Amino acid sequence: METLDLFEMRANCIRQRVMLCFNGPISRSLIEEIGHALRKYLEDAEASPGGAMDVFAVYVEMTQNIRHYASKMNYSEADGAATVVVSRDEQGRYMISVGNLVEAPDAERLLQRIQQLAALDKAQLKAAYKEQLRRPRDADSPSGAGLGLLDMARRSSEPLQASLQPMPDGRSFFCLRAVFANA
Structure with missing residues (x-):
């Protein structure tokens, strides 16, 4: 087994201004405990109450989506694992980045939906959110990419960013990032 270089890992976290990493x-x-740590960090950093709430709400939505997807797909503990990083850049913007394994067709649909949302302005996102609220829930449609994704897009100060890394087993490692300038 390769020896873990914690000093190098720490240096990377400092350089990339990582506050929390899992x-x-x-x-x-675990979502709850990391959430408590995130709230404490935002409080100590004197983030605005509204901005801190946006960061926290998006963190919860992202991590719960990962947990629900892994459960729905009956993934093993290893396959259902997530990577969660909360960082703050030089301009003071908070960023939440998450990644997890997703079945390739689901990943493609999700990526397309995020790209559609990224093309909308705040007023259009608000209208889409209200429209989604009024729609009856389709029991046959896959969960996810509905209200939660719209809410994350509305709370983020920049368009959501997503990417896929194809895996040899037909799945993809899906990454999603939200940025908050007003926290």
Whole structure:
């Protein structure tokens, strides 16, 4: 087994201004604990209450989506693992980045939906959110990419960014990033 270079990992985290980082299986209690740490960090950094709430709400939505997807797909603990990073750049913007394994067709649909949302301005996102609220829930449609994704897009100060890394097993490693300038 390769020796873990914690000093280099720490240097990378400092250089990239990482506040919180987690990689592994994600449970409801873990989402809660990381959420408490995130709230404390935002409080200590004197983030605006509204901005801090946006960061926290998007963190919760992202991580719960990963957890629900892994459960729905009956992924093993290893396959259901997530990578979660919260960082702050030189301009003071907070960024939440998450990644997880997703079945390739689901990943493609999700990527397309995020690209569609990225093309909308704040007024259009608000209108789409209200329209989605009024729609009856389709029991046959796959969960996800509905209200939660719209809410994340509305709360983020920049368009959501997503990418896919194809895996040899027919799945993709899906990455999603939200940026918050007003926190």
